[in-house]
Amino acid sequence: MxxxxxxxxxxxxxxxxxxxxxxxxxxxxxxxxxxxxxxxxxxxxxxxxxxxxxxxxxxxxxxxxxxxxxxxxxxxxxDPAGVAPLMCAGTTTYVPLKRWGAGPGKTVGVVGMGGLGTSR
The missing domain is CATH 3.90.180.10 (Medium-chain alcohol dehydrogenases, catalytic domain)
Structure with missing residues (x-):
């Protein structure tokens, strides 16, 4: 370090x-x-x-x-294995959802190739 x-x-x-x-x-x-x-x-x-x-x-x-x-x-x-998808696809999908005000009562769709659909 x-x-x-x-x-x-x-x-x-x-x-x-x-x-x-x-x-x-x-x-x-x-x-x-x-x-x-x-x-x-x-x-x-x-x-x-x-x-x-x-x-x-x-x-x-x-x-x-x-x-x-x-x-x-x-x-x-x-569990590190459970966190791993959040560090890539999870962040990729979280940031725009937060930016555009997604939340309770709203409908969103996540469209992407690869691992983006794994973040739920």
Whole structure:
């Protein structure tokens, strides 16, 4: 763990979403929206890791090195395998639902390819 990391301690359980890094300098990043990074967000799968130039391998990776702002605490008692879908598809679907005021009494549809339909 790097010296600048203050949100985590050795032994903490952590979860990683689908974004590992962003440029940190563009308008989107400065507004706290690294997922809309104008240069790139580095994704957990299918991106090029800016640190070593190797392709990111998603769940097939042995380890990840990333800024702590892209890392989340895994609450005690939650099964990591049960949380994993929430870190990618769950976040992808949650953000627009929250932004557009989805809630009790409203009907929404989630349309997507891949794992988006797994978040319920």
């Amino acid at each position: 790097g010296k600048a990391v203050t949100r985590f301690h050795v032994g903490d359980k952590a979860a990683v979403g689908n974004i590992l890094a962003s440029c940190g300098k563009c308008a989107a990043c400065l507004a706290g929206r690294g997922n809309w990074c104008e240069s790139y967000p580095v994704l957990t799968y299918g991106s090029v890791d800016p640190k070593d130039g190797l392709p990111t391998r998603g769940g097939f990776a042995d380890e990840y090195v990333l800024p702590d702002k892209f890392t989340y605490h895994l609450p005690e008692g939650l």
